Amino acid sequence: MPAWALEIDKADIRKAEIIEVHPETLGEGEVRLKLDRFALTANNITYAAFGEVMRYWDFFPASASNKGRLPVWGFAEITESRHPALGVGERVYGYFPAASELVVQADKITPAGFIDVSAHRAELAAPYNRYVRCAGDAAYSASHEAEQMVLQPLFLTGWLLARYLNAEKGFGAEQVFLTSASSKTAIGMAKCLRDENPAGVEVVGLTSQGSRDFVERLGLYDRVVTYADIPELSLGTASAIVDFAGNADINRALHQRLARDLTVNIRVGGAHWEDSTPAPDLPGPKPSFFFAPDHVQRVIAELGAGGFQSAYGQSWLDFAGRAKSWLTFREFNGADACLDIYNKLIAGDAMARDGLVISA
Template sequence: MQQLLVKKSDISQIRNVDTPSLTLNEGDVRLRVESFALTANNITYAVTGDLIGYWKFFPVAEDGWGIVPVWGHAVVIETACEGVDLGERLYGYFPMAEELIVHPTRVRQNAFTDGSDHRSQLPAVYNEYLRLNNSQNHDIGLEDLQSILYPLYATSYMIYDYLLDNDYFGAQQILIGSASSKTAIGLLQLLSDDDTVTPKIVGLTSNRNRDFVLGLEACDQVVTYDSIEEDIEKIPSVYVDMSGNADVRVQVHTHLQAQLLVSSSVGVSHWDKFRPTNDLPGAKPQMFFAPAQIMKRHDEWGPGVIQGKTLAAWRDLAIKSKSWLTVKEGKNLDDGITAYQELLSGKSLPTEGHVIRTG
């Protein structure tokens, strides 16, 4: 079995290794990973692998190396679990590898949970696998977009819900960093489409991507990183940081001072400019963790409600994305290395999405 390993201390190092397939235990299921997406979200997983625990999902024996989780599709090729059949197709959280063994628990008609011991203390949202054969809402024509966009747009929706849930923290403007990133695009679109949203929506981006962000027509104002001091109003603000670019964060905090009410970090697409920033003016930067907001809504609204809202929002956003998104297809795991390095170097265009077939 082939799998892609990334060095934890230097995420630019990635290699394809052959490892023996493990034997199934009672209740286990072997999955063949058919395809998965690679986005800036996966770079965030690698950068924060130790901080948040992403390296723990798919542990490997080789010390100092790990597997970056990805979202994609798989098929059941061997089963020792009653109720999970050969040939079933699934959507969920996978390793960058050809195979994965899971231990299904809470098996329902449309989903099951991986109950493997090493995942029991990890966020439940990442342990759910959708059973596509039994899903009435599954659209095979949207599968590539599901892999690329659903995890990102699900996060977009939870940030949007978080802002609404807190009445925008009293802000008069919402600043969204790395506005050309797909998670940012989802958030911008949700805010733009909601007529009840009162704060001004400001997209922060590079000069290179300025025209693309303007073309989305989802911002009240587009500001480039080199004009933050000149163009951003000093009014009560929320900053949603998709990039992790410490230089931009310092500029925003220094410019807005006490007017910055919330500074929420979501992604680390600018991983090479990520560093701790302490003692900044304004609100203390806090990491946004979507599963926490999901659990809050689960407790308030009951099972399945927030998932239904997220799914409805994702489908609408995915269909709209067809006007600007091109899927770049890789045919094997070696192509996955190329795509990963392209994302890591910042060369991937905002109009592109990578889907890797495992062969």
């Protein structure tokens, strides 16, 4: 089929369409990456919901200024290269648009990867500009590509959150509430806190009634409660919130119930994107946004690149190795499937226990 891209109305992310695109002619040092497979998760809806504020729309220019191309994580092959260090047929992993291809200006090439130094990406978050060469990645496994696409970006955020909470001694809290506890990022954070929780904070999963059994079966939370239980939460215990749901009503209910006990509200995602902006008059601490790339840079500065890979890598491999015990991977083909899955994610119809992969 012709080259294509998913484009989204920045003003109303419910409006999306597949457009035909015309392949660019490569300049010196450029490489054409043909998308093979990429994941679609609720995290991609967060990218769209915060596209303007967090500059996610700026990575992949669209056909018009009011349109955006959705960032995704996936695998691609080099089908054309005007860089002498990168050959046709090589497989890479990284940050792409939901589309059939991407042209990058490759530089800073090592056996492990390279950077897209295109001018429009120069001031954007650096971790998103790096592409991993699969042949030089000791952790790469062709049989675990689905786990890598669907879970690795989310698990990294969960790992960073757990490390942040531990470094801040739990922000003085005795219990931490993880909203949208069935989400993959929350599950990753809960797993990391189950492995290492020096502050001894009780990890409480907050979820819907329909997801309660699934969350409890994970065995990662010390306690699971539903959103309907919020008005009955016991008082007098110092509490923190890590908000993956991004639901304004849930935030207000938690703050009204726990205002005197709250020490921090860390805002991570926007699964409930239609009503995600916290009210300005919430009692207690104001929600503060967690931007994972900034924390990646801080941890690398603290541990060094090798130390970061060692600390993160072992935890990731353990998590990925257990993923199929709770997650079912489903693969779909082509542009129409991409649009259909995006619309289902926007409508909240996709199941947290499904790992959705698009073959481009």
